[in-house]
Amino acid sequence: AQRVTQPEKLLSVFKGAPVELKCNYSYSGSPELFWYVQYSRQRLQLLLRHISRESIKGFTADLNKGETSFHLKKPFAQEEDSAMYYCASINQAGTALIFGKGTTLSVSS
Template sequence: AQRVTQPEKLLSVFKGAPVELKCNYSYSGSPELFWYVQYSRQRLQLLLRHISRESIKGFTADLNKGETSFHLKKPFAQEEDSAMYYCAPLTGANSKLTFGKGITLSVRP
């Protein structure tokens, strides 16, 4: 079955610590993968997409096809990174996203 797994519900770190939010997927073909973020009292918004190979707000995510993973990383967490993060593969040509259950990142001062 096609699915996306975010194995952790909560990650709590101190400011300046490295962050890795895990995402594993099980999809046939080559889905495009996204990370979406929801800050407190804001709408769900796109953080980054693997095809762009970009770094947004210091975050990067590498697609590992061998491990079928798309972990989100940041070397030095900031308090403003505290939010809910969702991994979401997009399958097919019609922009259908399938979301993981999400992980809450809490960055303490």
């Protein structure tokens, strides 16, 4: 079955430290991958998508087909980055998103 794996439930870092939220996927073709974020008391919202190759709020994510990974990175974490982050992939049927279990990022000063 197609899966999106986020191995870390919680990642705690200090302000200014680099951040890497891990995401691995299982997909035989060319995946469409996303990172969604949920800040405290806010809705889940799209952070970035691999197809756009964009940088949002200092975050980037590169698709590595060899390692089947789509890790989310930021060189210098800020306290406002504290949130729940979900990696997601469109399923092979192209009908829905499959989400990972999420990683809580906690940035402290």
